Amino acid sequence: DAMVIQNPRYQVTQFGKPVTLSCSQTLNHNVMYWYQQKSSQAPKLLFHYYDKDFNNEADTPDNFQSRRPNTSFCFLDIRSPGLGDAAMYLCATSRDLGVNTQYFGPGTRLTVL
Amino acid sequence: AQTVTQSQPEMSVQEAETVTLSCTYDTSENNYYLFWYKQPPSRQMILVIRQEAYKQQNATENRFSVNFQKAAKSFSLKISDSQLGDTAMYFCAFSTGNQFYFGTGTSLTVIP
Numbered sequence: 668d669a670m671v672i673q674n675p676r677y678q679v680t681q682f683g684k685p686v687t688l689s690c691s692q693t694l695n696h697n698v699m700y701w702y703q704q705k706s707s708q709a710p711k712l713l714f715h716y717y718d719k720d721f722n723n724e725a726d727t728p729d730n731f732q733s734r735r736p737n738t739s740f741c742f743l744d745i746r747s748p749g750l751g752d753a754a755m756y757l758c759a760t761s762r763d764l765g766v767n768t769q770y771f772g773p774g775t776r777l778t779v780l
Numbered sequence: 781a782q783t784v785t786q787s788q789p790e791m792s793v794q795e796a797e798t799v800t801l802s803c804t805y806d807t808s809e810n811n812y813y814l815f816w817y818k819q820p821p822s823r824q825m826i827l828v829i830r831q832e833a834y835k836q837q838n839a840t841e842n843r844f845s846v847n848f849q850k851a852a853k854s855f856s857l858k859i860s861d862s863q864l865g866d867t868a869m870y871f872c873a874f875s876t877g878n879q880f881y882f883g884t885g886t887s888l889t890v891i892p
Contacts, residue, residue, distance in 0.1 A: 700880075709871060709882040710825075757825065768815065769880065771825035 670694050671772035673758050679778045680748050688743040688775045690758030698764055699741040701733060702757040704774070710757055716741060717764055745777075753779045782807045784874050786883035793862045794891050800847075801857045801886045803872030812876035814848065814855045819885075820868040828870070831855065862890045 672691045680686040690699065698717050702710035714723045716735045730752070732744040745752055755774045761767040783806045793799035805814070816828040831839045831848050838846050843863075847856045859866055867890045872883040 707885075707887075709884050712880065759825075767875075768827050768830060770827075771817075773822070773824040 671758060671760055671770050673756075673772035673775050675775060676773060677776050677778070679780060680745075681780050682750065683747045686745050686748055686777065688745075688756050688758075688777070690741045690743070690772055691739050692760045692770075693739070694760055694762075694770060695738060696760035696762050696770070697738075698761045698767070699735060700759040700761070700769065701731075701741070701743050702759065703752075704755045704757055713743070715764075748777070748779045750779050753777055782809070782874055782876065782879060782881050784872055784881045784883040786872055786886050788886045789884070790887045790889075792889040792891055793859075795862055795864060797862055798858060798860045799862055799888065801859075801870050801872075801888065803855045803857070803883055805853050805855065805872075805874045805881075807853070807874065807876065809876045812874060814846075815873040815875065816844070816846070816855075816857045817871045817873060817882075818866075818868045819871065820865075825871070829857070859888075864890050864892060866890050 670693050674689045700715040701713045704710040713727045730746050735741045755776050757774045758772040759769040761769045785804045812833045814831045817825050818828045819825045829839050829841045829844050838848050843860045845858045869885045869887050871885045874881045
């Protein structure tokens with residue numbers, strides 16, 4: 668059974684056109700993360716939510732925003748996608764912060780035309 | 781600052797053989813966890829094995845085991861009896877407090 672679900676799996680957008688990626692979880696975990704992963708690179712953490720508390724990584728561009736309306740759902744909003752934002756976006760969850768295992772979704776591959 | 785280093789960008793192994801992937805890390809923390817994640821070509825990242833820093837005993841999960849050397853800050857992954865399904869990118873990761881760090885990954889190919 669899927670535990671971390673990401674929709675859509677593939678997303679195509681135009682340069683500068685806002686796009687929203689979705690993540691949901693059935694694990695009832697407190698923490699949800701968004702990572703950006705470019706080809707052949709390690710995932711790069713963009714931000715995470717601990718419950719409703721939002722934590723932004725220092726080098727995450729302002730172009731990236733996130734919303735967590737409830738425990739199960741978390742959204743990644745890219746306000747004005749640039750060509751450099753084309754990547755795989757991974758959502759992950761963990762029961763708590765830090766030492767807990769993270770469970771990853773299958774990712775959404777974003778293409779920017 | 782915490783860092784995770786995987787010095788082997790690519791490796792290959794013959795099917796049924798054993799391979800070891802290396803990982804080193806740097807931290808001043810005393811309490812932390814280490815992880816190996818596998819990312820197959822389908823791209824979903826899954827946990828392979830994890831190790832608590834306060835445990836001296838090396839973690840084992842079926843064909844996967846680690847060699848954790850705390851003093852040397854080394855955390856290598858040994859895959860025994862390699863299978864074609866082990867072909868994937870393997871990421872070493874380190875976690876403490878609010879932070880989670882990935883290494884740059886090792887691409888492992890199992891050759892039939």
